Amino acid sequence: MSIDSPPVPDPTAPQRLTRKGAATRGRIVAAAAGLMLEHGVAGTSTDDVRAAAGVSASQIYHYFADKNALVRAVIAYQTQAVLDAQQPLLGRLDSLEALRAWRDHVVGIQREVHCQGGCPIGSLASELAESDEVARADLADGFGRWEAAIRAGLHAMRDRGDLRADADPDRLALALLAALQGGLLLTQVRRETTPLEAALDAMLAHLAGLTVRPGG
Amino acid sequence: MSIDSPPVPDPTAPQRLTRKGAATRGRIVAAAAGLMLEHGVAGTSTDDVRAAAGVSASQIYHYFADKNALVRAVIAYQTQAVLDAQQPLLGRLDSLEALRAWRDHVVGIQREVHCQGGCPIGSLASELAESDEVARADLADGFGRWEAAIRAGLHAMRDRGDLRADADPDRLALALLAALQGGLLLTQVRRETTPLEAALDAMLAHLAGLTVRPGG
Numbered sequence: 001m002s003i004d005s006p007p008v009p010d011p012t013a014p015q016r017l018t019r020k021g022a023a024t025r026g027r028i029v030a031a032a033a034g035l036m037l038e039h040g041v042a043g044t045s046t047d048d049v050r051a052a053a054g055v056s057a058s059q060i061y062h063y064f065a066d067k068n069a070l071v072r073a074v075i076a077y078q079t080q081a082v083l084d085a086q087q088p089l090l091g092r093l094d095s096l097e098a099l100r101a102w103r104d105h106v107v108g109i110q111r112e113v114h115c116q117g118g119c120p121i122g123s124l125a126s127e128l129a130e131s132d133e134v135a136r137a138d139l140a141d142g143f144g145r146w147e148a149a150i151r152a153g154l155h156a157m158r159d160r161g162d163l164r165a166d167a168d169p170d171r172l173a174l175a176l177l178a179a180l181q182g183g184l185l186l187t188q189v190r191r192e193t194t195p196l197e198a199a200l201d202a203m204l205a206h207l208a209g210l211t212v213r214p215g216g
Numbered sequence: 217m218s219i220d221s222p223p224v225p226d227p228t229a230p231q232r233l234t235r236k237g238a239a240t241r242g243r244i245v246a247a248a249a250g251l252m253l254e255h256g257v258a259g260t261s262t263d264d265v266r267a268a269a270g271v272s273a274s275q276i277y278h279y280f281a282d283k284n285a286l287v288r289a290v291i292a293y294q295t296q297a298v299l300d301a302q303q304p305l306l307g308r309l310d311s312l313e314a315l316r317a318w319r320d321h322v323v324g325i326q327r328e329v330h331c332q333g334g335c336p337i338g339s340l341a342s343e344l345a346e347s348d349e350v351a352r353a354d355l356a357d358g359f360g361r362w363e364a365a366i367r368a369g370l371h372a373m374r375d376r377g378d379l380r381a382d383a384d385p386d387r388l389a390l391a392l393l394a395a396l397q398g399g400l401l402l403t404q405v406r407r408e409t410t411p412l413e414a415a416l417d418a419m420l421a422h423l424a425g426l427t428v429r430p431g432g
Contacts, residue, residue, distance in 0.1 A: 040343055042258035118342060125405045126334060126342035127256055140405050171414045174402070175395070178415035182398030186390070189341045189356050198387045199394035206422035 025063045025073075028053045033074045033081075037120055040127055041071055071128070071135055078120040079142035083149070085109060090146075093153025095162065096208055103200045106180065110193050118188035121146075122181050147177045157211070167210040179203045241279045241289075244269045249290045249297075253336055256343050257287055287344070287351055294336040295358035299365070301325060306362075309369025311378065312424055319416045322396065326409050334404035337362075338397050363393045373427070383426040395419045 017025060031053035035044040046067055050057050064070040083090060089102040117123075121142050128135040154169035163169065179199040186195030233241060247269035251260040262283055266273050280286040299306060305318040333339075337358050344351040370385035379385065395415040402411030 038346055040256060040258050040347075042256050043347070116346060118345060122401060123342050125401060126339050129334060129404045130254055130332060131256075131259070136405060136407075143402060143405060171410075172418065174411050174414040175399075175418035178398035178402050178411050179391070179395045179418075180398065181401050182394035182396065182415070183391075185338060185341060185397050185401070186359060186394050188345045189352060189359060191352075194387075195390050195394050198390040199398070202388065202391035202395075202419060202422050206418050206425070209422070209425050 021063075024055060024059060028055060028060055028063060028070070029073045029077045032070050033077050033120070036071075036074055037078075037117055037123060041074075041124070042127070046070070068132065068134070071124075071132070072138055075121075075124055075135060075138045075142060078124060079145065082119065082121055082142075083146060090149045093150055094156035094160075096204070096211060098153065099204055099207065103197075103204060106200070107193050107196055110184070110187055110196055115187050115191045115193060119181060119184040122184060143177065147173050150176050154207075162211055163207075164210050164212055172207060172210075176200075176203050176207075237279075240271060240275060244271060244276055244279060244286070245289045245293045248286055249293050249336070252287075252290055253294075253333055253339060257290075257340070258343070262286070284348065284350070287340075287348070288354055291337075291340055291351060291354045291358060294340060295361065298335065298337055298358075299362060306365045309366055310372035310376075312420070312427060314369065315420055315423065319413075319420060322416070323409050323413055326400070326403055326412055331403050331407045331409060335397060335400040338400060359393065363389050366392050370423075378427055379423075380426050380428055388423060388426075392416075392419050392423075 028049060032044065032049045035048050035052055039048075046057070046060055049070070050060055053060075060070070064073065086102065086105065089098065089105050093099050093102055121139060124135070125139040125143070128139065130136075151169055151173035154163065154167075154173050157163040158165070158167060158169050179202070180196070183196035183199030186199075187193050244265060248260065248265045251264050251268055255264075262273070262276055265286070266276055269276075276286070280289065302318065302321065305314065305321050309315050309318055337355060340351070341355040341359070344355065346352075367385055367389035370379065370383075370389050373379040374381070374383060374385050395418070396412070399412035399415030402415075403409050
């Protein structure tokens with residue numbers, strides 16, 4: 001699946017919302033996403049969401065059967081937000097130059113937010129993986145979309161002959177996403193971008209070593 | 217600080233516990249650690265801990281002023297448990313062979329637990345970094361001890377001339393820890409060890425490329 005694919009349909013979204021209904025639903029999800037990023041899912045009650053979104057409890061339950069349904073909508077929302085924030089770079093990671101520009105962009109985002117918040121998908125994954133099997137599967141899909149975008153770029157490099165034939169783009173994409181996730185977590189904990197930079201730079205140096213040099 | 221240093225003293229531990237007192241306190245911390253790993257810190261009440269440890273509420277408050285104090289004790293406990301589980305390998309990561317054995321050991325642990333639970337330090341970090349500044353600092357120290365152990369091995373490799381003089385052991389150790397953390401998170405979410413293996417293998421291949429080969 002490429003990053004250019006349409007977003008995965010949100011299974012919790014009711015069909016045929018009015019424009020006003022869609023706006024209200026969107027406000028609830030955005031408010032819930034912000035609260036859950038700061039306080040965690042367990043630390044966010046539907047009453048907190050109600051207050052932050054400026055809606056009534058009955059409005060929340062009109063759009064979401066229960067808190068689990070709201071959590072699924074937040075996962076879909078954060079996945080899209082994280083991938084969108086890396087565009088258009090993430091959509092074309094098919095050269096070392098492009099990969100380095102993406103690295104700088106991702107590090108720059110962390111600088112802008114003063115290394116706070118970590119990765120919204122990673123935070124949700126860490127909190128929900130053991131307690132909510134449906135959320136875990138959704139989060140695996142979200143990471144899968146991210147990984148697919150990186151993979152598409154590396155496959156293009158290999159198809160073009162820039163990456164050595166014995167390099168494994170699938171495994172390298174997974175390693176790169178893992179380095180990014182771990183780098184984001186350590187950057188969040190240490191409040192400085194060095195871990196993210198060190199992790200991505202090491203992976204990109206490894207990739208550079210797998211490229212076919214002119215005359216090499 | 218090396219992995220061989222004595223554990224960081226737990227600032228929440230009351231002085232001069234009787235043997236029975238230390239055992240009771242240890243039972244409370246172990247019960248809290250287990251519950252918090254499964255349900256998160258926010259999803260674990262002191263009442264849950266009381267029930268799981270088989271103690272009274274007054275016993276908990278005898279050893280811990282409040283839930284924050286208990287959380288700090290859990291961080292110290294999990295840090296020690298995570299580092300201990302990687303010994304003696306983690307204490308001597310001073311060759312590619314040793315690094316590869318450690319990689320296999322870490323992957324093996326995840327296989328044994330069926331890829332459940334992720335990294336206890338990483339999970340606590342992800343949940344607490346934005347809400348508890350004292351916990352964040354404790355967790356940064358915990359990661360620091362882990363990183364220091366990896367760094368000591370890489371420095372030994374460079375001092376011995378096995379690692380190229382232009383390689384940066386500090387930055388490589390940080391990158392390796394980040395790859396490990398991200399690999400553990402994706403392994404937890406996907407319930408398979410491939411992400412952890414891909415991340416560590418890429419980092420170790422990168423390191424291998426920085427070693428001085430005989431005759432090279």
